Amino acid sequence: MDRNQSRWQVALMRQSLFDQGYLDEQFIQLEELQDDANPNFVEEIVTLHYRDSSRLISNIEQNLERNPLDFDKLDNIMHQFKGSSSSIGGKKVKAECTLFRDYCRAENGEGCMKTFQQLKKEYAALRKKLEAYFQLAKQAGPTETACRSK
Amino acid sequence: MCFWLRFLYWVFGIFRMNLSNGKGSMSTASSSAAWKAADVVSDQFPEGLRVLVVDDDPTCLMILEKMLRTCHYEVTKCNRAEVALSLLRENRNGFDIVISDVHMPDMDGFKLLEHIGLEMDLPVIMMSADDGKSVVMKGVTHGACDYLIKPVRIEALRNIWQHVVRKRKNEWKDLEQSGSVEEGDRHQKPSEDADYSSSANEGSWRSSKKRKDEEEEADERDDTSTLKKPRVVWSVELHQQFVAAVNQLGIDKAVPKKILELMNVPGLTRENVASHLQKYRLYLRRLSGVSHHQGNLNNSFISQQEAAFGPISSLNGLDLQALAASGQLPAQSLATLQAAGLSRSTAKSGISMPLVDQGNVFSFQNPKLRFGEVQQQNTSNGKPMNLLHGIPTTMEPKQLANLHQSAQSLGSLNLRANAPGAQSNPLLMQIAQPQSRGQLINEHTGGHVTRIPSSMGQLPNGISSNVLGRNMIADNGRGAAYNPVPQTSSVLSFPMNQATELPVSGFPLGSTPGITGLAAKGSFQEDVNSDIKGSGDFVPSYDIFNELQQTKSHDWGLQNVGLTFDASQHANPLQGNIDVSSSILVHQGFSSNQQSGQHCNASSVGKTMFSSGEGIEQANPQHFGQHFNTLLGNSQRVKAERIPDASSQSTVFPEQYGQEDLMSALLRQQEGIATADSEFDFDGYSMDNIPV
Numbered sequence: 001m002d003r004n005q006s007r008w009q010v011a012l013m014r015q016s017l018f019d020q021g022y023l024d025e026q027f028i029q030l031e032e033l034q035d036d037a038n039p040n041f042v043e044e045i046v047t048l049h050y051r052d053s054s055r056l057i058s059n060i061e062q063n064l065e066r067n068p069l070d071f072d073k074l075d076n077i078m079h080q081f082k083g084s085s086s087s088i089g090g091k092k093v094k095a096e097c098t099l100f101r102d103y104c105r106a107e108n109g110e111g112c113m114k115t116f117q118q119l120k121k122e123y124a125a126l127r128k129k130l131e132a133y134f135q136l137a138k139q140a141g142p143t144e145t146a147c148r149s150k
Numbered sequence: 151m152c153f154w155l156r157f158l159y160w161v162f163g164i165f166r167m168n169l170s171n172g173k174g175s176m177s178t179a180s181s182s183a184a185w186k187a188a189d190v191v192s193d194q195f196p197e198g199l200r201v202l203v204v205d206d207d208p209t210c211l212m213i214l215e216k217m218l219r220t221c222h223y224e225v226t227k228c229n230r231a232e233v234a235l236s237l238l239r240e241n242r243n244g245f246d247i248v249i250s251d252v253h254m255p256d257m258d259g260f261k262l263l264e265h266i267g268l269e270m271d272l273p274v275i276m277m278s279a280d281d282g283k284s285v286v287m288k289g290v291t292h293g294a295c296d297y298l299i300k301p302v303r304i305e306a307l308r309n310i311w312q313h314v315v316r317k318r319k320n321e322w323k324d325l326e327q328s329g330s331v332e333e334g335d336r337h338q339k340p341s342e343d344a345d346y347s348s349s350a351n352e353g354s355w356r357s358s359k360k361r362k363d364e365e366e367e368a369d370e371r372d373d374t375s376t377l378k379k380p381r382v383v384w385s386v387e388l389h390q391q392f393v394a395a396v397n398q399l400g401i402d403k404a405v406p407k408k409i410l411e412l413m414n415v416p417g418l419t420r421e422n423v424a425s426h427l428q429k430y431r432l433y434l435r436r437l438s439g440v441s442h443h444q445g446n447l448n449n450s451f452i453s454q455q456e457a458a459f460g461p462i463s464s465l466n467g468l469d470l471q472a473l474a475a476s477g478q479l480p481a482q483s484l485a486t487l488q489a490a491g492l493s494r495s496t497a498k499s500g501i502s503m504p505l506v507d508q509g510n511v512f513s514f515q516n517p518k519l520r521f522g523e524v525q526q527q528n529t530s531n532g533k534p535m536n537l538l539h540g541i542p543t544t545m546e547p548k549q550l551a552n553l554h555q556s557a558q559s560l561g562s563l564n565l566r567a568n569a570p571g572a573q574s575n576p577l578l579m580q581i582a583q584p585q586s587r588g589q590l591i592n593e594h595t596g597g598h599v600t601r602i603p604s605s606m607g608q609l610p611n612g613i614s615s616n617v618l619g620r621n622m623i624a625d626n627g628r629g630a631a632y633n634p635v636p637q638t639s640s641v642l643s644f645p646m647n648q649a650t651e652l653p654v655s656g657f658p659l660g661s662t663p664g665i666t667g668l669a670a671k672g673s674f675q676e677d678v679n680s681d682i683k684g685s686g687d688f689v690p691s692y693d694i695f696n697e698l699q700q701t702k703s704h705d706w707g708l709q710n711v712g713l714t715f716d717a718s719q720h721a722n723p724l725q726g727n728i729d730v731s732s733s734i735l736v737h738q739g740f741s742s743n744q745q746s747g748q749h750c751n752a753s754s755v756g757k758t759m760f761s762s763g764e765g766i767e768q769a770n771p772q773h774f775g776q777h778f779n780t781l782l783g784n785s786q787r788v789k790a791e792r793i794p795d796a797s798s799q800s801t802v803f804p805e806q807y808g809q810e811d812l813m814s815a816l817l818r819q820q821e822g823i824a825t826a827d828s829e830f831d832f833d834g835y836s837m838d839n840i841p842v
Contacts, residue, residue, distance in 0.1 A: 026301045033216045049209040083279035087301045
């Protein structure tokens with residue numbers, strides 16, 4: 001009973017992440033890769049992503065403090081960050097990345113900075129949500145984090 | 151698993167176990183053997199495919215690894231390009247395919263791609279979150295066999311094995327072709343002369359004899375190829391030796407044969423050098439920008455093809471120029487065709503370039519492809535010439551030489567039906583020789599066919615379908631090799647409605663024995679014969695052909711047959727001819743049977759071409775040129791390349807003839823090529839003589 005309830009909650013939470021636009025299809029791709037050999041695959045990937053991308057975030061921050069701004073470099077770093085975010089299915093974060101890159105190409109420093117702030121917010125928000133999600137999923141029990149039928 | 155086994159059978163005609171059969175019924179058997187010899191695995195293919203993944207992003211790397219493992223591939227991860235290169239160098243045959251990110255901190259992904267292409271000749275897939283057209287184009291021009299957009303889905307990775315198979319198949323074919331070409335040369339020369347001198351009527355016994363010889367040779371070749379499919383590892387030292395040799399000869403004069411001699415490396419074959427040269431040229435082209443000979447080529451086409459061909463054209467100046475001069479095919483046509491066909495056209499200025507590039511650039515292409523391209527281009531002459539230049543270089547030494555010549559001869563022949571250049575003659579002769587290698591050619595064609603289809607992919611014309619149909623059938627007769635044919639067909643159609651078809655038909659005819667249906671050996675012949683005969687229109691006008699014959703002794707045997715198409719068709723020479731051509735081609739194909747199959751096609755095509763050529767002067771010659779080139783190329787083994795030619799032709803034709811013309815032109819080329827094969831003894835006109 002309890003178990004079922006927990007699982008139900010996990011499923012709900014998961015669905016809301018999609019509904020609210022935090023996650024996209026790619027996340028489902030990751031879920032599908034999860035199997036008995038790698039029962040926590042999705043969580044591992046997300047953890048790895050956050051660990052690795054934090055250095056990209058600080059890299060961008062440093063570059064945004066320069067004067068004048070090196071847009072090419074910023075664009076470059078953001079390109080990498082975007083690739084990483086998209087691979088875990090971070091939809092909102094990815095959108096901010098795209099916006100940031102547009103501003104870079106337009107050489108709009110203001111736009112870049114504003115977007116970056118927004119990006120950091122989304123980045124942090126997703127992280128929290130996913131952490132909560134994984135936590136709940138672990139409590140609910142090993143099976144279905146992915147409800148998708150194969 | 152069952153599926154894969156069936157697939158293997160289908161593709162290669164022989165399951166590994168049957169390698170020992172060598173030739174076997176399917177020419178592809180040897181290919182399968184060769185393939186087998188390659189590193190790919192087992193019955194469970196594509197399971198166990200050894201993939202090397204290179205990406206600096208650890209998240210992506212881990213995801214890719216998991217995805218590939220899920221596909222049952224063997225994965226090796228690498229987060230630095232340098233490390234990846236050294237891994238590849240240390241384990242020369244340790245990997246089947248490489249997947250690399252474009253943006254990496256220590257080395258640009260494209261650079262890595264180039265290195266791998268030059269040194270190891272493995273298929274490389276590029277990936278990036280960047281899906282901009284220019285980046286994707288860059289991947290194409292640098293020789294990537296595919297380009298994936300991140301985030302990568304597992305579905306995209308499931309089929310990467312196709313690149314490995316394709317490459318192997320092409321390599322194998324190259325091997326065969328080069329082998330056969332050589333043998334063909336040796337054997338053909340005397341017989342060609344003999345055949346040439348004999349009248350069409352008498353030729354039959356000789357043809358059959360030739361055919362037999364060729365078959366034997368083919369068998370031998372098959373055995374050898376089956377036994378080993380050497381994959382040369384281009385170590386740094388070896389590459390340096392290669393570069394030194396090339397520089398010594400001069401990039402323009404650097405032909406595989408001479409390079410091989412200069413390098414003096416035991417165990418290295420001309421084919422190895424040729425394919426490496428192809429890549430190297432591509433690489434140089436990229437370095438120097440693609441500008442070169444573009445000027446000659448019509449700009450319209452070029453836009454598509456630009457990229458790679460510039461340098462190439464300069465490289466081969468030879469006959470191509472002559473052809474160019476004589477040829478009226480607008481380079482543009484070729485280019486367009488090629489571009490179209492290749493789907494990835496690099497938009498280089500030259501016509502040839504695109505084709506060539508494609509071959510080269512996409513490492514997955516075989517040199518043959520390039521070769522084919524060259525041929526096609528030759529026909530167009532003007533600009534196409536460049537193509538030829540480029541192409542031959544990329545091709546393997548033998549093939550290149552042959553193709554070049556063939557292309558040229560064809561081009562010359564076609565273009566100036568009346569004034570075959572000296573070039574044509576020797577070329578034709580040469581081409582004829584390779585052609586005798588029926589089997590090889592067939593195989594090559596097969597190889598090309600596959601290639602082409604991938605690049606071309608579309609067949610719009612109805613005609614083509616007819617032609618193809620024929621070819622297809624033929625193919626089936628032949629065996630696995632023919633699979634490609636269908637593809638080619640599509641490819642051919644792609645460029646131009648008609649053209650596409652033609653190329654296909656031409657192509658298969660010439661190059662792949664099975665494909666054109668002609669090769670099919672016999673079943674079609676009957677049909678064709680009747681078709682041909684039926685086509686009253688095609689009264690052989692020997693004049694042109696005769697001339698051609700002179701240039702090329704054997705090849706034109708078939709020409710006679712082709713002549714039947716007759717110039718009378720002028721107005722719409724091609725249109726009317728197309729059917730005929732097809733039939734003839736088919737017919738021809740049969741005459742030569744195995745080997746001739748290809749040739750026949752060539753000849754028939756050639757014939758068709760001639761007819762139209764007569765009628766339509768410029769337009770025709772060009773077509774022919776192209777066709778012939780294509781035919782020659784195809785017979786030679788350039789199958790893949792033919793397709794581009796077809797396209798080019800298409801472009802040329804549309805202006806004048808419309809699809810049908812192209813088709814016929816293509817067919818003619820095929821015939822032309824076929825004719826080169828001395829086996830055919832077509833008495834010019836009577837189909838009866840065509841041995842079935």
